Amino acid sequence: xxxxxxxxxxxxxxxxxxxxxxxxxxxxxxxxxxxxxxxxxxxxxxxxxxxxxxxxxxxxxxxxxxxxxxxxxxxxxxxxxxxxxxxxxxxxxxxxxxxxxxxxxxxxxxxxxxxxxxxxxxxxxxxxxxxxxxxxxxxxxxxxxxxxxxxxxxxxxxxxxxxxxxxxxxxxxxxxxxxxxxxxxxxxxxxxxxxxxxxxxxxxxxxxxxxxxxxxxxxxxxxxxxxxxxxxxxxxxxxxxxxxxxxxxxxxxxxxxxxxxxxxxxxxxxxxxxxxxxxxxxxxxxxxxxxxxxxxxxxxxxxxxxxxxxxxxxxxxxxxxxxxxxxxxxxxxxxxxxxxxxxxxxxxxxxxxxxxxxxxxxxxxxxxx
Amino acid sequence: xxxxxxxxxxxxxxxxxxxxxxxxxxxxxxxxxxxxxxxxxxxxxxxxxxxxxxxxxxxxxxxxxxxxxxxxxxxxxxxxxxxxxxxxxxxxxxxxxxxx
Amino acid sequence: xxxxxxxxxxxxxxxxxxxxxxxxxxxxxxxxxxxxxxxxxxxxxxxxxxxxxxxxxxxxxxxxxxxxxxxxxxxxxxxxxxxxxxxxxxxxxxxxxxxxxxxxxxxxxxxxxxxxxxxxxxxxxxxxxxxxxxxxxxxxxxxxxxxxxxxxxxxxxxxxxxxxxxxxxxxxx
Numbered sequence: 102x103x104x105x106x107x108x109x110x111x112x113x114x115x116x117x118x119x120x121x122x123x124x125x126x127x128x129x130x131x132x133x134x135x136x137x138x139x140x141x142x143x144x145x146x147x148x149x150x151x152x153x154x155x156x157x158x159x160x161x162x163x164x165x166x167x168x169x170x171x172x173x174x175x176x177x178x179x180x181x182x183x184x185x186x187x188x189x190x191x192x193x194x195x196x197x198x199x200x201x202x203x204x205x206x207x208x209x210x211x212x213x214x215x216x217x218x219x220x221x222x223x224x225x226x227x228x229x230x231x232x233x234x235x236x237x238x239x240x241x242x243x244x245x246x247x248x249x250x251x252x253x254x255x256x257x258x259x260x261x262x263x264x265x266x267x268x269x270x271x272x273x274x275x276x277x278x279x280x281x282x283x284x285x286x287x288x289x290x291x292x293x294x295x296x297x298x299x300x301x302x303x304x305x306x307x308x309x310x311x312x313x314x315x316x317x318x319x320x321x322x323x324x325x326x327x328x329x330x331x332x333x334x335x336x337x338x339x340x341x342x343x344x345x346x347x348x349x350x351x352x353x354x355x356x357x358x359x360x361x362x363x364x365x366x367x368x369x370x371x372x373x374x375x376x377x378x379x380x381x382x383x384x385x386x387x388x389x390x391x392x393x394x395x396x397x398x399x400x401x402x403x404x405x406x407x408x409x410x411x412x413x414x415x416x417x418x419x420x421x422x423x424x425x426x427x428x429x430x431x432x433x434x435x436x437x438x439x440x441x442x443x444x445x446x447x448x449x450x451x452x453x454x455x456x457x458x459x460x461x462x463x464x465x466x467x468x469x470x
Numbered sequence: 471x472x473x474x475x476x477x478x479x480x481x482x483x484x485x486x487x488x489x490x491x492x493x494x495x496x497x498x499x500x501x502x503x504x505x506x507x508x509x510x511x512x513x514x515x516x517x518x519x520x521x522x523x524x525x526x527x528x529x530x531x532x533x534x535x536x537x538x539x540x541x542x543x544x545x546x547x548x549x550x551x552x553x554x555x556x557x558x559x560x561x562x563x564x565x566x567x568x569x570x
Numbered sequence: 571x572x573x574x575x576x577x578x579x580x581x582x583x584x585x586x587x588x589x590x591x592x593x594x595x596x597x598x599x600x601x602x603x604x605x606x607x608x609x610x611x612x613x614x615x616x617x618x619x620x621x622x623x624x625x626x627x628x629x630x631x632x633x634x635x636x637x638x639x640x641x642x643x644x645x646x647x648x649x650x651x652x653x654x655x656x657x658x659x660x661x662x663x664x665x666x667x668x669x670x671x672x673x674x675x676x677x678x679x680x681x682x683x684x685x686x687x688x689x690x691x692x693x694x695x696x697x698x699x700x701x702x703x704x705x706x707x708x709x710x711x712x713x714x715x716x717x718x719x720x721x722x723x724x725x726x727x728x729x730x731x732x733x734x735x736x737x738x739x740x741x742x743x
Contacts, residue, residue, distance in 0.1 A: 189597070230698065233624040240632025244604070247639060251597070263643065270636060290698065471688040472576035475681045477617065480580045482674035484587050484606075490667040491591030494660055497650065499596050499642060503603050507587055510610050510630070521617045521695075522685045526704040529622045529696065532614075533705065536622075536629050537716045541723030543634045547641045548730030554645050555733075 108221055116205050116225045123420070124365035129167055131365075131428055138432045171358060179354035182254050189252035194352065194359035197245020200238040201366045207231040208373045209293045211383045211412040212390060215405045223383070223409065224293050232290040235374065236277050239329065242367075243269050246331075249360070250348035261347025264337060264439060269329055271446040276325035278454035279318045282461045283378045286314055296382035300389065306396040308386040311379040317457045319379045321450060326371030327427060328446065330364065334434040335442055372423035380419050383412035477518035484511035498550055498560040502543075509539050571616035571688075579616075583609040595649040596642045600635060607631040619696040 129144075136143025181190050211223030228234055243266050250262015287295045301309045312319045328335040337347075346352075349360045376382060387395050388411060392402040403411075437445065484507060491504030513532045520528015554560055586609065589602035607630045614623035680686075694700055705713050 186595075186597075189601075228620075230620050230624060233621065233628070233698070237624045237627035237632065240628050241608075243632065243636055244601075247636070248597075248601075251643065259643070263640075266636060266640070270633065273632075472571045472573050472616075473685065473687045474617070475678055475685045476576060476580075477613065478678045478681070478685070479675050480583065480613075482678055483584055483671055484610075486667045486671045486674070487584070487587045487591060489670070490663055493663040493666075495591060495652075497596065497647075499638070499645075499647065500591065500599055503590055503599055503638065506630075506634070507590060507603065507606065510607060510626075513626070514610055514613060517614050517617050517619050517622060519685075520619070521691065524689075524691045524695070526695075526700050527708075529619050529701050530704045530709050532619075532622050533625065533701070534709070534712055534716055536625065537720065540629060540634055541719050543637060544723050544727040545730065547637060548727040551641060551644065551731045560645065560647075 104219070108219065109225070112221070112223070113206065113225045116208075116210070117202065119210075119417075120202065120205050120366060120369055121362075123369050123424075124362050125167055125171065127365045127368060127424055127428075128170060128361070130425070131431075134425070134428050135432045138429070174358035174361075175355050177354035179356065182351045185254040185351065186252040189248050190351075191356070193245050193249035193252055194349075194356045194363070195245070196248060197242065197363045198359055198366070199245075200241040201363055201370055204235055204238040204370055205373065207234055207292055208377055209296050209382055210416045211409050212296075213405075214409040222293060223413070227291075227293065229289075229291045231292040232280050232284050236273075236280065239276065240270075240273060242329075245363070246348055249352070253348075253351035255351050258348050258350045261350070265331060265348050268331065268335065268337075268442060268446070271443060272325045272328040272335075272450070275321055275446065275450035275454045276329060278451070278458055279321040279325065280378070282315060282318045282454070282458050283311060285458070285461050285465060286311070292377050292382070296377060296384060299381035300384050302387065302396070308381060308384065310381045310384070315379070315457070315461070317453065319375065321454050321457065322375055322378065323371070323426075325446075325450060326374065327430065328442070330367035330371060332364075332368065332427060333431040334437050337436060337439050337442060368424050368427050369420065372420045372427065375423055376416060376419040380423075383416040385411050385415040388412075388415075474518040474522040478515050481511045481515040481518065484508075484514070496562045498553075498562050501562060502546055502550070506539065506543065509535060571613075575616070576613075579609050579613055583613075592652070594651060596647045597639070600638055600642065603638075604631050604635050607635070615696075617696075618691055621696055621698045621701050623696075 133143045181187055206226040207224065207228050209222075209224040214221040214223055246269065247262045247266040250258045250260075250265065253259070283295070284290055287298050289295060289298075295311075299309050299311060303309055303313075307313065349357060352360060387393055388408065390405070390408060392400060392408070394400055488504045488508035488511060491507065492501050495501055495504070513535055516528045516532050516535070518528075520526065520531075550560060553565070557564065583606050586602045586605040590599050590606065593599045593602060608627060611623045611626040611631070614620075614626060
């Protein structure tokens with residue numbers, strides 16, 4: 102009993118640390134990636150006391166920015182505007198952070214790891230209603246944003262907060278319906294079972310990933326996920342050139358760092374969800390629990406530890422690739438105007454998602470799948 | 471182990487707190503929130519009873535109560551907005567036009 | 571559900587529901603109500619009804635309360651001191667509620683089996699499959715009528731909250 106508790110705690114800590122580290126790394130990704138796209142160099146001034154440069158070593162821009170940015174943010178003065186609701190102003194960033202982090206509890210990052218007598222399911226919490234849990238926690242993410250905007254006693258922040266809330270609850274519907282169509286396809290709400298169902302091959306070589314079965318749902322989830330995390334092209338609530346910073350205008354220092362971390366953590370969340378539903382999660386093509394079964398007929402046996410590690414690495418690579426896709430989209434597409442955004446959500450994505458659900462149901466009933 | 475009767479006791483307490491809220495507060499929105507609290511207390515009682523008899527009826531009824539509460543909240547808040555536009559107040563004591 | 575967990579959650583829900591009715595600012599009341607709803611959802615899950623518990627979080631805490639929040643902002647409600655005076659009414663209200671609680675508890679805590687003790691249920695008791703089977707067989711008519719009810723609710727809400735042409739331009743943000 103104690104061992105299982107310990108294993109569970111270790112899994113939870115590993116997931117938390119992985120997510121937070123990936124979010125911090127994404128910050129650097131964003132700065133350098135946007136620089137790459139915009140044909141400039143990007144952040145390269147932070148240096149660890151300049152010792153490396155004097156010794157002729159290359160400027161470790163990555164490490165420096167990774168340390169310098171959070172250090173700067175956390176040592177800034179943290180002011181609360183006059184007339185603001187102090188309690189809510191302080192709580193809002195953490196209200197925004199909490200639902201995003203706890204959603205990762207049900208994302209499977211590997212298959213079963215066998216150590217001695219223990220079969221460790223590489224998922225922080227094995228819920229058999231995991232898809233419903235994801236919808237619940239994403240729905241709770243609205244409060245941090247709206248209260249952050251309102252508690253600042255600033256009409257532009259309030260405007261940003263209201264826009265953000267309306268946008269988030271609108272795109273939750275399309276997101277939920279995309280998830281529902283995946284649940285219908287796999288017949289289960291359990292994410293680990295969905296990943297298992299995406300093993301195997303069609304025609305002897307094509308991996309049975311969800312994206313080949315439900316491409317429309319993939320596009321819906323990607324779009325709705327980017328709108329949920331208020332990323333460009335849907336970032337009018339945060340409108341950097343229009344509302345100053347929208348709902349987190351009046352935040353500085355550590356609280357602003359938490360809000361920005363929420364932004365990046367949501368990118369990781371959307372990537373993780375799309376990986377789980379559409380790209381087979383931790384599945385590596387042609388890798389089975391006992392080794393590689395290649396299309397030509399070759400078979401390479403592998404120990405369980407190697408299979409588990411390949412699964413974890415495959416999951417991480419897919420998540421990072423999708424994060425890069427979202428960063429690319431940010432620096433390529435212009436921003437939607439607010440009414441265009443709402444029209445897209447209600448008149449575009451929602452009917453499409455409903456039609457997708459109906460079509461999936463028809464195929465399941467008629468095809469007898 | 472917590473038997474279902476304890477859950478029903480908690481449901482009774484929450485229901486009475488909701489009743490106290492409806493009687494004691496004059497702000498219409500807070501009265502509405504107390505009504506939602508009462509509805510949730512009743513939901514808890516239903517689920518506890520369903521668990522006691524091992525049937526799915528309790529959960530189905532809770533499903534319907536939730537749906538009806540959603541529709542009622544939407545319409546009720548629309549009414550509150552319309553009232554506010556007319557009278558610029560939402561103190562329940564001020565709506566006494568039809569009093570004797 | 572272990573007894574210590576139940577007592578902790580019960581205390582939390584009672585404190586936050588007292589917060590709902592006693593706070594001065596409506597937004598603080600609303601947040602206390604959101605906390606109460608989440609605790610009740612956890613109690614549902616503890617009773618084995620996992621689907622309904624998560625539905626409670628999605629529908630109630632995630633949607634209906636956001637609607638309340640929007641209306642509080644639209645009306646621009648400020649912090650209001652609790653109504654002074656009317657001490658007699660407050661005293662009678664509090665005493666009446668306390669009496670009601672005492673009477674209900676005296677009745678409820680000594681119920682016979684199967685309410686008196688917790689007995690195990692089937693492993694798929696709260697699963698979405700069993701709930702759906704019940705909904706689409708025994709409660710089918712109620713299910714269909716509920717969908718019409720929701721449609722009527724949407725139409726009613728939009729009609730009530732809409733400004734007429736004479737009242738000024740439609741308020742949109």
